[in-house]
Amino acid sequence: MGRSLPSRDKWESDFPRWFDRVLEEAEIYDYGRYPVKGMGVWMPYGFQIRRRVLDLVRRELDKRGHEEVLFPLLIPDFLLRKESEHVKGFEDEVYWVTHGGLEELDVKLALRPTSETSITYMESLWIKSYRQLPKKYYQVVSVFRYETKATRPMIRLREVTTFKEAHTLHDSFEDAERQVAEAVEVYKRIFDEMGIPYIISRRPEWDKFAGALYTIAFDTIMPDGRVLQIGTAHNLGQNFTKAFDFRIQLADESLDYLWQTSYGISDRVIATLIAIHGDDRGTVIPPSMAPIQVVIIPILAGKEEDKARVLNYAVSLKKSLEESGFRVKIDDREDVRPGAKYYYWEAKGVPLRVEVGLREVEENMVTLTRRDTLERRSAERERAIENIRELLNTIESDLKKRAWEFFKSRITRAKTVEEAKKAFESKRGIIEMPWCGKDECALKLEEELEAKTLGTPWPSEKESPGSCPVCGSMAVTIIRLAKTY
Numbered sequence: 104m105g106r107s108l109p110s111r112d113k114w115e116s117d118f119p120r121w122f123d124r125v126l127e128e129a130e131i132y133d134y135g136r137y138p139v140k141g142m143g144v145w146m147p148y149g150f151q152i153r154r155r156v157l158d159l160v161r162r163e164l165d166k167r168g169h170e171e172v173l174f175p176l177l178i179p180d181f182l183l184r185k186e187s188e189h190v191k192g193f194e195d196e197v198y199w200v201t202h203g204g205l206e207e208l209d210v211k212l213a214l215r216p217t218s219e220t221s222i223t224y225m226e227s228l229w230i231k232s233y234r235q236l237p238k239k240y241y242q243v244v245s246v247f248r249y250e251t252k253a254t255r256p257m258i259r260l261r262e263v264t265t266f267k268e269a270h271t272l273h274d275s276f277e278d279a280e281r282q283v284a285e286a287v288e289v290y291k292r293i294f295d296e297m298g299i300p301y302i303i304s305r306r307p308e309w310d311k312f313a314g315a316l317y318t319i320a321f322d323t324i325m326p327d328g329r330v331l332q333i334g335t336a337h338n339l340g341q342n343f344t345k346a347f348d349f350r351i352q353l354a355d356e357s358l359d360y361l362w363q364t365s366y367g368i369s370d371r372v373i374a375t376l377i378a379i380h381g382d383d384r385g386t387v388i389p390p391s392m393a394p395i396q397v398v399i400i401p402i403l404a405g406k407e408e409d410k411a412r413v414l415n416y417a418v419s420l421k422k423s424l425e426e427s428g429f430r431v432k433i434d435d436r437e438d439v440r441p442g443a444k445y446y447y448w449e450a451k452g453v454p455l456r457v458e459v460g461l462r463e464v465e466e467n468m469v470t471l472t473r474r475d476t477l478e479r480r481s482a483e484r485e486r487a488i489e490n491i492r493e494l495l496n497t498i499e500s501d502l503k504k505r506a507w508e509f510f511k512s513r514i515t516r517a518k519t520v521e522e523a524k525k526a527f528e529s530k531r532g533i534i535e536m537p538w539c540g541k542d543e544c545a546l547k548l549e550e551e552l553e554a555k556t557l558g559t560p561w562p563s564e565k566e567s568p569g570s571c572p573v574c575g576s577m578a579v580t581i582i583r584l585a586k587t588y
């Protein structure tokens with residue numbers, strides 16, 4: 104356990120293998136053995152991590168007046184086709200249910216790839232007055248996409264099992280704009296809490312959500328320097344409400360189509376949480392998100408009465424930790440040696456380990472080991488709770504700090520294509536370059552750098568960035584490019 108993972112200095116090339124192994128060894132997610140391509144199984148420990156992430160997501164959305172709903176999985180053909188840009192964007196990826204038993208269905212039913220159409224349809228029945236606005240719904244559901252690229256556990260799936268999609272309704276363009284900004288604030292809070300660094304870009308026209316006016320996206324950098332999109336927010340304008348002929352009388356008595364936004368995050372957020380703080384021994388989960396914050400390992404050796412003393416000591420420590428609000432586990436398996444237990448919980452990323460043996464009992468001490476640095480120290484039993492609280496806080500802030508340092512070190516400003524190529528070669532990450540604003544120059548850069556455009560900074564940056572490396576004309580903004588997942 105732990106020892107077979109590719110070491111961090113090889114992550115440049117080996118990170119995907121590291122990630123697959125961690126999911127397996129830490130018993131988070133069983134991928135590749137379920138007999139449908141692109142679909143994985145959340146195992147109990149992974150499910151607990153997922154649940155903590157979702158608790159955080161729900162808390163932040165609820166706090167800002169979002170209401171949770173649950174729509175059917177199936178969307179009839181005619182609803183999905185209502186908005187023409189939207190259906191074009193998803194056409195190649197939709198799974199269809201065509202039969203009920205032996206009978207062919209009159210209306211083909213899509214396994215939802217996303218829910219703008221079904222939600223707009225029902226909203227058009229529910230919302231009759233501007234007084235009901237703004238309206239903010241969300242749901243956490245599975246979505247299905249027939250991905251033709253190579254699938255990857257949690258990152259590129261055919262069934263995305265943890266899709267949190269929010270859908271909002273507004274009486275003006277300005278209020279929808281305000282909502283996009285709120286969505287960005289909500290996501291910042293969520294990612295900050297998890298210690299996930301991000302950069303926020305406005306996606307280029309050719310890469311916006313199908314049916315949106317524009318798309319704002321959060322990207323992070325994985326340990327191998329490749330970039331992963333971890334959240335998006337779309338201003339949908341009136342595109343869907345027009346398609347559904349959904350209008351109501353507004354406060355000024357005019358009749359108008361409503362304005363919408365939608366924003367989503369997925370399993371990728373959990374993938375990032377697992378990957379970003381990890382090391383050669385496995386994942387490291389920040390204490391605020393860890394299903395188990397402290398694991399107590401009683402060192403059970405020698406006479407039965409000594410074992411009993413050690414175990415009692417461990418149980419009483421667990422009790423007082425739980426009373427202080429910590430999430431604690433005792434690993435008292437007798438058939439597993441302490442060393443093997445250490446590896447086991449290290450792979451799972453439990454932030455703090457407490458060892459308790461006969462020596463600790465006799466000296467009224469505990470031995471504490473940080474998962475992130477593997478530093479060991481002793482503490483008096485009397486002051487154990489205090490020490491553990493302090494250590495967990497330190498681990499939390501150190502993990503965040505290290506993650507942001509790595510992230511920032513992978514963002515390079517380049518003036519020329521040559522500089523950009525060099526940076527990609529040495530550390531991948533994100534390249535920022537001056538840009539004149541013309542699509543053809545961005546596409547030329549994509550081609551030359553074999554990279555993808557992430558977009559332009561959001562909110563936009565005022566500084567004058569120089570001249571476009573492709574056409575030489577005055578740049579109006581910077582453009583970000585990266586090798587992406």
Ligand code: ZN
Nearest residue numbers: 539544571574
């Ligand atoms: Zn140009």
